[in-house]
Amino acid sequence: MHTSIIRNLAILTALVTAALIAGCGPKNDAAAGQKADAAKPAPQQPATPVAKPQGLPVRAEPVKVAKVSDDVSAVGSLMAEESVIIRPEIDGRIVGLHFQEGQAASAGTRLVTIDSTEYEAQAAAVRADLKTEEQRLVRTKELHQQNFISKDALDVQVGAVDRLKARLAEAESRVAKTVIRAPFSGIVGLRQISPGAYVKAGTDIVRIENVSSIKVDFRIPENYLSKIRPNQEILVRLDAYPGEEFRGRVYAVEPVVEERTRTIAMRARIPNKGFKLKPGMFVRVAVTMENRPNAIVIPEQAIWPQGKDSFVFRVVDGKAALTKVEIGNRQPGSVEILKGLGANDMVVTDGQIKLRDGAPVVVMGAPPAVAPGAPASGTAVPAKS
Numbered sequence: 001m002h003t004s005i006i007r008n009l010a011i012l013t014a015l016v017t018a019a020l021i022a023g024c025g026p027k028n029d030a031a032a033g034q035k036a037d038a039a040k041p042a043p044q045q046p047a048t049p050v051a052k053p054q055g056l057p058v059r060a061e062p063v064k065v066a067k068v069s070d071d072v073s074a075v076g077s078l079m080a081e082e083s084v085i086i087r088p089e090i091d092g093r094i095v096g097l098h099f100q101e102g103q104a105a106s107a108g109t110r111l112v113t114i115d116s117t118e119y120e121a122q123a124a125a126v127r128a129d130l131k132t133e134e135q136r137l138v139r140t141k142e143l144h145q146q147n148f149i150s151k152d153a154l155d156v157q158v159g160a161v162d163r164l165k166a167r168l169a170e171a172e173s174r175v176a177k178t179v180i181r182a183p184f185s186g187i188v189g190l191r192q193i194s195p196g197a198y199v200k201a202g203t204d205i206v207r208i209e210n211v212s213s214i215k216v217d218f219r220i221p222e223n224y225l226s227k228i229r230p231n232q233e234i235l236v237r238l239d240a241y242p243g244e245e246f247r248g249r250v251y252a253v254e255p256v257v258e259e260r261t262r263t264i265a266m267r268a269r270i271p272n273k274g275f276k277l278k279p280g281m282f283v284r285v286a287v288t289m290e291n292r293p294n295a296i297v298i299p300e301q302a303i304w305p306q307g308k309d310s311f312v313f314r315v316v317d318g319k320a321a322l323t324k325v326e327i328g329n330r331q332p333g334s335v336e337i338l339k340g341l342g343a344n345d346m347v348v349t350d351g352q353i354k355l356r357d358g359a360p361v362v363v364m365g366a367p368p369a370v371a372p373g374a375p376a377s378g379t380a381v382p383a384k385s
Contacts, residue, residue, distance in 0.1 A: 055360025058351035060315050061299060065343050068295035068329050068336045070227075071235075071286040076218030080279040081269075082184050082210040086111060089177045090119070093198045099188045105208065109182045112205055116178035123171035130164035137161050186210035187275075214270045214277040216248065218285045219263035227289040228253060234268050235286040238277075246270050246277065250287070295328070296337045302347040303327070303335060312341070313348035313355050315363060320348060322357035 096113035099105060140157040143149045182188075189207035193199060216236060220228075232250040248270030257264050266287075270277065303325075304311045314321040325340030341347070346363075348355065355361065 055318060055362050056320075056351065056354055057364050058313075058315075058320075058348045058355070058361045060346050060348045060361075060363045061302070062346045063337070063341055063343065064297045065294055066297050067291065067293045068297065068331075069291050070289040070329055072220050072224055072289055074218040074220050074285045074287065076216045076283050076285050078277055078279050078281045078283060079215040079217060080186075080209040080211050081213045081215060082186060083207065083279065084183060084209075085207050086180055086205045087202050088112070088114060088180065088199050088205065089201055090114065090174055091198075091200050092116075092118075092178060094193060094195050097191060097193075097195050099191075099206070101188060101190050101206075103188050104186070105182045105188050106185045107182055110179055111182055111188070111208075112180040114178040114180075114199070116175050119171065119174040119178060123168065123175055126164060126168045126171050130161065130168055133157070133161045133164050180205070182208055184208075184210055185212075209279060211272055211275055211277070211279065214248075214272045214279070216268050216270060216283060216285060217265065218268075218283075219258070219261070219265050220287060222257050222262045222264055224287075224289060225257075225264060228264075228266070232268075233288045234270075235288070236270060237284045237286075238281060240281065241276065292336075296341050296343065297334050298337055298341070298347050299349050300330070300333055300335050302349045304352050312337075313352055314341070315346045315348060315361060318360055318362075320355045320357065320359045320361050322355075 092114035094112065095115045098110045098113065105111065137157045137160075140149065140154050144151065144154045186208045187210075189209065191206040192204045199205070216234070228250075230250075234248050234250060236246040236248060238244070238246075248268045250266050250268045252267040254265035268285075298312065302312050304313065304322075309324055310327050311322055311324050314323050323340050326338040328336035328338040330336070348361070351361075
């Protein structure tokens with residue numbers, strides 16, 4: 001009996017073991033397969049070529065073709081087109097002031113009247129004496145024709161008449177000077193006397209100035225003398241009118257050079273529309289010596305000085321080319337190039353410190369260089385199937 005029980009347990013154990021082996025077999029095979037697959041190397045995708053740097057990074061700009069003017073700066077003072085202080089030529093009492101301060105007056109307008117009573121009386125006395133001497137001359141001529149008096153006596157009488165005529169002209173001139181008129185059209189200033197005042201000859205009464213146009217006097221160095229030409233244009237700026245510019249033209253040049261300063265005086269005329277400009281104002285003058293409409297201009301920072309010479313780095317076929325240039329006119333932030341550059345050149349403006357002649361460069365902001373065989377930007381790389 002014990003023997004049969006042991007045999008049955010052995011059979012049952014064998015059946016259970018067989019069942020377990022049958023259920024676990026496929027799973028183990030799958031895991032083993034996965035491990036085998038993981039051990040195999042993954043297929044490689046085609047690599048995208050990477051663009052290598054082509055040179056030193058710099059900033060560059062193309063040259064500009066613009067109008068450039070050679071200007072000489074100077075300082076000057078404004079003057080009226082015409083200016084005079086009204087002064088009497090004779091002594092007398094003021095009996096009339098025929099103007100208002102600040103008013104416009106045309107040429108010939110009566111401005112001042114001086115009491116003329118005394119001068120008219122003097123003229124009348126001389127006139128009476130002249131009439132008497134003229135009558136005496138008539139009788140003297142008759143006596144001379146009758147040979148009662150000599151030729152010398154006749155000449156004496158003729159001289160007396162001539163002297164009285166001169167005295168009468170002098171007296172009438174003094175009478176005429178009791179009325180003072182405007183010598184030209186202009187603006188009357190502030191008067192210095194009042195009606196009824198007694199004035200001496202030469203006393204200041206009032207100023208009159210023609211400011212329809214304004215003159216400006218200034219000086220420039222003598223080394224610009226060869227560039228001075230008739231009707232040269234000037235540009236005037238004043239502190240009183242910031243941001244405004246007034247244009248005029250030179251009409252006179254001093255024929256000599258001032259020895260101490262080695263400068264030459266020039267005078268220009270400026271139209272004075274609106275009467276903004278006043279005589280005596282301080283001005284800054286720019287004289288245009290020459291205009292060049294197609295000048296080559298580059299940024300000031302592109303200049304690379306070496307000793308007494310000036311150079312720039314041109315960008316030529318991706319390389320820096322050190323080029324000697326001749327500098328002309330300078331303006332804030334820009335420089336005119338007289339020799340060394342063409343209208344189609346590009347110059348380095350930043351990054352010159354690491355450059356040498358012939359060094360490869362990459363212009364910042366320019367389209368990036370593409371390596372041979374590399375796809376263009378934005379192009380998908382096809383995957384192998």
